[in-house]
Every structure is written in C-alpha cells, then in structure tokens.
Amino acid sequence: MSATTSSEARLDQAWAQLRQARRTALIPYLTAGHPSRPASLEALKRAAEHADILEVGVAFSDPLADGPTIQRSTFEALAGGMSLPRTLELIAEARLDKPVVVFSYLNPVRRYGVARFLADAAAVGASGLLLTDLPAGNDPAIEDAVRQSPLSLIRLVAPTTTGARLAEVVAGAQGFLYLVARLGVTGASATLAEGLEGYLARVRAASPLPRAVGFGISTPAQARQVAHLAEGVVVGSALVDCLATAGPKAAGVFLGSLRAALDTADRERHG
Amino acid sequence: MALSLPRERAVAGRFGEYGGRYVPETLMAALEELATLYDGVRTDPAFWAEYELLLKEFVGRPSILTRAERLGEAVGTTVWLKREDLNHTGAHKINNTIGQALLARRMGKTRIIAETGAGQHGVATATICARFGLECVVYMGAEDVERQALNVYRMRLLGATVVPVTSGTRTLKDATNEALRDWVTNVLTTHYIIGSVVGPDPYPRMVRDFQAVIGQEAREQMLAQHGRLPTTVVACVGGGSNAIGMFAGFLDDAEVELVGVEAAGEGIATGHHSATLSAGAPGVLHGCLSYLLQDEDGQVLPAHSVSAGLDYPGVGPEHSWLRDTGRVTYEAVTDAEALAGFQSLCRLEGIIPALETAHALAWVEKQAGRWRASDAVLVCLSGRGDKDVAHVARLLGTPA
Numbered sequence: 001m002s003a004t005t006s007s008e009a010r011l012d013q014a015w016a017q018l019r020q021a022r023r024t025a026l027i028p029y030l031t032a033g034h035p036s037r038p039a040s041l042e043a044l045k046r047a048a049e050h051a052d053i054l055e056v057g058v059a060f061s062d063p064l065a066d067g068p069t070i071q072r073s074t075f076e077a078l079a080g081g082m083s084l085p086r087t088l089e090l091i092a093e094a095r096l097d098k099p100v101v102v103f104s105y106l107n108p109v110r111r112y113g114v115a116r117f118l119a120d121a122a123a124v125g126a127s128g129l130l131l132t133d134l135p136a137g138n139d140p141a142i143e144d145a146v147r148q149s150p151l152s153l154i155r156l157v158a159p160t161t162t163g164a165r166l167a168e169v170v171a172g173a174q175g176f177l178y179l180v181a182r183l184g185v186t187g188a189s190a191t192l193a194e195g196l197e198g199y200l201a202r203v204r205a206a207s208p209l210p211r212a213v214g215f216g217i218s219t220p221a222q223a224r225q226v227a228h229l230a231e232g233v234v235v236g237s238a239l240v241d242c243l244a245t246a247g248p249k250a251a252g253v254f255l256g257s258l259r260a261a262l263d264t265a266d267r268e269r270h271g
Numbered sequence: 272m273a274l275s276l277p278r279e280r281a282v283a284g285r286f287g288e289y290g291g292r293y294v295p296e297t298l299m300a301a302l303e304e305l306a307t308l309y310d311g312v313r314t315d316p317a318f319w320a321e322y323e324l325l326l327k328e329f330v331g332r333p334s335i336l337t338r339a340e341r342l343g344e345a346v347g348t349t350v351w352l353k354r355e356d357l358n359h360t361g362a363h364k365i366n367n368t369i370g371q372a373l374l375a376r377r378m379g380k381t382r383i384i385a386e387t388g389a390g391q392h393g394v395a396t397a398t399i400c401a402r403f404g405l406e407c408v409v410y411m412g413a414e415d416v417e418r419q420a421l422n423v424y425r426m427r428l429l430g431a432t433v434v435p436v437t438s439g440t441r442t443l444k445d446a447t448n449e450a451l452r453d454w455v456t457n458v459l460t461t462h463y464i465i466g467s468v469v470g471p472d473p474y475p476r477m478v479r480d481f482q483a484v485i486g487q488e489a490r491e492q493m494l495a496q497h498g499r500l501p502t503t504v505v506a507c508v509g510g511g512s513n514a515i516g517m518f519a520g521f522l523d524d525a526e527v528e529l530v531g532v533e534a535a536g537e538g539i540a541t542g543h544h545s546a547t548l549s550a551g552a553p554g555v556l557h558g559c560l561s562y563l564l565q566d567e568d569g570q571v572l573p574a575h576s577v578s579a580g581l582d583y584p585g586v587g588p589e590h591s592w593l594r595d596t597g598r599v600t601y602e603a604v605t606d607a608e609a610l611a612g613f614q615s616l617c618r619l620e621g622i623i624p625a626l627e628t629a630h631a632l633a634w635v636e637k638q639a640g641r642w643r644a645s646d647a648v649l650v651c652l653s654g655r656g657d658k659d660v661a662h663v664a665r666l667l668g669t670p671a
Contacts, residue, residue, distance in 0.1 A: 060569075060570065061570040061571045062439070062444065062445075062556060062571050064295075064448040064451045064557070065295040065455065067452070071438060075438075075439070083568040083570075084568055105555075106293060106555045107554050107555045107556065107565065107569040107570075107571070108568060108569035109569070110555060110569060111554065111565065111567070111568065111569030112568075112569065132295060133293045133558075134293060135294060135295070135299045138291055138292045138293060155296075156296040157296065158295070158296040158297035158299075158300075159297070160296075160297050160299070160458065160459075161296055161297075161299070161300065162300070165299060165300060165303070169296070180295075180296065180297060183455065183457070183458060184452075185452045185455055185456065
C-alpha cells in the first residue's frame with residue numbers, strides 16, 4: 001500500500017481497508033473531557049483498541065441535538081474546564097492510531113475561527129469534522145473551507161432527508177455518511193427504528209459513500225442487526241453512560257462486546 | 272384597516288449575514304415545508320382575511336393609542352403608548368400565535384409546542400390552541416416556572432401541558448433547547464410555534480410579519496391622533512418581536528428615530544445582563560446566526576434580567592442587521608431602572624406595564640429633556656404587568 005500524507009486520505013484509506021477485510025466499522029463516540037480529563041484520556045485510548053474510527057465530541061453549552069446522556073456529559077466536561085482548544089490538546093496527547101472525527105456544534109468552531117480550527121485539528125491528527133447544526137447548503141463558505149482542508153466534511157443524513165434534499169446532502173459529503181437512525185435526539189433505545197432497511201437502501205441508491213448508522217444503538221444485538229444493513233455502527237450514549245457509571249475500563253469491555261457482535265455479523269454475511 | 276405586510280428585507284433567509292438555518296438535518300425538511308407554505312401564504316388574501324378577522328374578533332384589535340399626559344410632562348415632550356397590553360391574553364404575543372396556528376392548521380399538524388420565558392408566549396399559544404382544538408405542550412425553564420406561577424396556572428387552565436426544564440440555566444434558553452429536541456422527535460405531527468423573531472429561517476421573517484400589525488396600526492394612529500409621525504419610536508428587546516413589529520411600520524420613514532432597549536440587568540460591567548446587541552458578538556444559537564452572549568470559547572453565557580421575558584442570550588437576526596446598518600439604535604437599562612420605570616407608569620398613568628415593557632419606559636424617562644415639546648415619542652407598551660405583580664412585591668416590598 002502506498003504511503004499517504006493527507007489525513008483525508010487516511011479516512012478513505014480506513015474505509016478501503018474495512019471493505020477489503022469485509023469488516024463492519026465500529027465507531028465509538030466520546031465527549032472530550034468527560035467524566036474528567038484523565039478518565040477521558042484513558043477512555044479514548046481504550047476505545048481506540050476496539051474502534052475503527054473515533055468520534056470525539058466538543059462540549060457545548062447548548063447541545064440541542066442531544067438527549068440527556070450526552071447533555072450531562074457535555075455539562076460535566078465544561079464544568080471540568082473543557083474547551084475546544086483543550087479538546088484538541090486531548091486528541092494530541094491521546095496519540096490515537098485510528099482516524100478521529102471531531103464532532104461539534106458550530107459556534108465553538110466559529111468562535112475559534114474556522115480556518116484556524118481546520119489547521120489546528122489537522123495538526124493534531126484529526127481526519128474529519130462533523131458539525132451537528134450545519135446542515136448541507138446552509139453556509140457554503142464554511143463547508144467549502146472544510147472540504148478544501150485536510151479534514152473530511154462528514155454529513156448527517158436523517159430519516160426526513162429525501163428526494164432532492166438527499167441528493168444535495170450526499171453531493172458534497174466526504175469520508176462517510178452519518179445516518180441518524182430515527183427522528184429524535186441522541187440516546188440509547190430499546191429497539192431499532194422501524195423502516196431502517198428501506199431508509200438505508202434509499203441512501204445507498206443516492207451515494208456510494210460508506211454509511212455509518214447512529215442514534216439509539218446500545219446493545220450487541222442491535223449492533224449485529226445493523227451490521228447486516230450498513231458499513232458502520234456508531235455507539236454514543238450507551239458508551240458515554242457506561243463510562244460515567246463504570247469507568248474507562250468497563251467502557252473498553254463494553255466496546256469489546258460490540259466488536260464481537262459485529263464480527264459475528266460479518267461472519268454471517270460472508271461465511 | 273387592510274393589513275399590508277412589510278417589505279421583505281431578507282435575501283435567501285438572511286438579513287445581511289445574519290439568520291440562516293443552523294439546525295440538525297432532521298429539521299431541514301420541516302423548515303423547507305414551512306418556508307414554502309409561508310412564501311405562498313404571504314400573497315394569499317384568504318389567509319390574511321382569516322388572520323385579521325381573528326385579530327378583530329378574538330384579540331380585540333386594533334389596540335388603542337393612548338396619550339401619556341403625565342409621563343409626557345415628566346419627560347418634556349408628548350408620549351404616546353401603543354397599547355398591546357390591552358390585547359386578549361395581555362401582550363403582543365397573541366398576534367404571532369394566531370398566525371402560526373393558522374399555518375399549522377394548513378399543514379394538517381395537530382400538535383403544537385412552544386417555549387416560553389415570562390409565560391406570555393406560552394399563554395398566547397395555549398389560548399389559540401384551546402380555540403382551535405390543538406394539543407399544546409409548553410416548555411418553560413424551571414426558574415421561570417417559579418417566577419411566573421400565575422402564567423403557569425393560566426396555561427394549565429387553558430388545557431396546555433407545561434413542562435419545567437431543569438437543564439442548563441433553567442430559563443428561556445434551555446426551554447428553547449428542549450422545545451427543539453421535542454420538535455426533532457415529533458416533527459411529522461408537530462408544529463413549533465417560536466415566540467419571537469429568532470430561530471431558523473423562515474421564523475424571523477414570519478414572526479415579524481405576524482407582529483407587523485403593531486407598527487402599521489401605530490403609524491396610522493399617530494397620523495390620525497397626533498397629526499404627524501413620531502420623532503422617536505421605542506420598544507424593549509429580548510428576542511425582539513414587539514420591537515421588530517413596531518419598527519416594521521417606520522423603517523422606511525428615515526426621519527423617525529428607532530430605539531430598541533435591552534436589559535442591562537445588574538449592569539453590563541457585572542456580566543449579569545441580557546444586553547446581547549450592546550455586549551455580545553455574532554454567533555450561532557437556536558438555528559440562526561445573530562448577536563449572542565458568549566465567552567471566548569464560543570460557549571453561550573447565561574443571561575440575566577429581572578424580567579423573565581428579556582432573559583435570553585440571543586436576539587433576532589433582523590435586529591443584528593438593523594444594529595450593524597445603524598438604522599436602529601440599541602440601548603440598555605438596568606433592573607433597578609426598569610423597576611423605577613414600572614412604578615412610574617403605575618403612578619403617573621394608571622397602567623401597570625410588564626417588566627419587559629418597563630425597560631423601554633425607563634429609557635424614555637432617563638432621557639427627560641432630550642426631546643423638544645413639539646416632538647413626540649411613541650412607546651410600544653408590549654404587555655401588561657399583572658403577571659409581574661407578585662415578583663415586584665417580593666423585590667420592592669409592599670408600597671406604603
């Protein structure tokens with residue numbers, strides 16, 4: 001394999017390897033600085049042992065797309081002094097050997113300066129950026145800046161994203177698509193959303209990009225189910241909850257159980 | 272009087288750089304549906320005929336224009352009050368909720384959600400939902416639930432479910448977050464009636480249009496009762512809906528000075544205030560780019576005001592644009608000054624104003640001597656103060 005220098009290529013390269021290995025991606029989400037800076041650092045390292053790609057959340061005072069678990073984690077991180085620059089420091093210090101996607105609301109990034117953020121995030125090794133409250137087409141200047149940076153512009157797709165809107169969303173997306181599994185905020189859920197299969201097929205028909213499914217996936221059984229339908233599984237709230245109640249080591253064990261479930265699904269699919 | 276809508280100053284959902292749709296992807300379809308519907312409605316006479324009939328028969332419009340004789344003497348000029356406090360439910364908020372409930376009906380949505388600070392928008396939403404037979408859920412910060420117990424009870428009497436919000440600062444900002452979370456979850460059946468000229472496009476221009484009746488009536492009444500346009504028009508600004516509705520009637524009258532009055536709380540220097548346009552910087556909150564109270568890291572700062580209705584760290588994007596263009600001047604008065612303005616209007620004019628409105632009145636009083644006797648100042652008396660009486664009594668003690 002040829003050596004690559006750009007971190008965007010790194011994310012694409014990770015998906016290419018996954019495809020070749022017929023492996024469903026496990027993509028854990030963690031809020032930077034939660035439950036404390038040292039515990040967060042340890043959790044990131046443990047998560048990287050099981051993850052194919054890592055999502056690192058930037059704490060924000062008004063997490064309006066998040067359910068109670070992630071809300072709590074962001075408020076605790078902020079109370080512990082976490083900020084956008086400190087999140088970048090944490091990522092640098094963790095020296096993660098997996099691609100990192102920074103997950104943020106727009107305002108901290110905007111305040112830091114979009115160009116400055118893109119340069120600094122690339123410098124600490126981040127490979128992608130997902131802005132929760134920047135839907136496709138709303139602010140082309142910011143989206144173009146991300147696309148032209150070493151970071152991939154990761155976009156969200158929702159069950160309500162259909163027709164012309166879906167075409168617009170996938171057109172400028174990079175890296176992979178993050179599919180919001182159901183209507184609602186982030187949070188663990190006892191059952192998978194209805195109609196998930198049709199929704200995933202619709203997105204596949206619109207774009208060749210890998211599809212990672214998130215929102216509501218909390219058990220190995222659910223992860224295994226999704227692995228039969230999509231290329232990646234995101235686990236956020238359930239992991240954050242495990243970290244908060246049982247610590248980094250337990251969070252690692254939990255991710256191990258999800259990885260095992262995905263491996264089972266991958267064997268089921270490919271023999 | 273035939274309603275005429277203000278000239279649209281937004282281009283592609285933005286006032287200059289301000290506005291936009293900064294929301295989770297899940298809401299984009301609903302915002303596009305709403306914008307498409309509203310763009311059609313804007314030129315549909317049947318819609319506005321129904322809206323106007325409700326304003327007349329249900330709200331009691333047009334609201335009157337009152338000459339404030341004794342306040343005028345104290346200030347040294349003629350002062351006119353646009354009496355939105357006399358509307359059904361006691362504030363200007365009902366103008367907007369009627370318009371949006373009509374839109375919800377056109378979209379076939381049967382469930383309504385709203386956020387509220389002082390409770391006036393919550394009451395106005397609960398009221399029109401009762402009248403239209405729509406399910407109504409109102410999110411209200413837990414701190415405001417305490418401060419505005421009377422309005423909470425009114426909403427419940429009207430059949431609404433009031434949900435106290437305990438996250439974050441437990442005020443309007445967090446109630447809005449929670450309403451948005453509800454909307455993301457129930458977007459297929461639910462219309463979100465935002466109470467001010469904030470939020471993602473098309474809300475800022477839609478809510479402005481539904482409040483523009485204030486300025487249109489006031490302008491015609493000034494010409495009829497005073498014989499000419501006012502020198503200065505003054506309104507309080509939290510999110511800024513009464514102000515934008517009032518200003519909409521006068522933006523094209525270049526000779527009319529427009530002043531928005533924000534809440535300086537305990538003083539801007541203390542950091543405990545809600546003076547977004549005076550002390551904030553552009554940022555993104557609740558779906559729009561506008562001035563915002565925020566720290567160096569882009570975290571939203573808690574707002575403070577004695578009045579729950581102004582206790583908001585953001586402001587409507589059109590205000591941000593009007594500030595930058597210089598067409599409107601934004602000032603701020605403190606909690607103490609607002610309380611003094613509140614008492615003045617009670618004693619000088621026999622009108623108990625809302626604490627929000629008292630900020631506009633206090634600014635006018637502070638400017639005594641600024642105007643000539645032949646000038647005229649028009650103040651938007653955006654709401655009545657019955658809801659604040661218990662709160663003021665706690666702050667000031669019982670008047671002797």
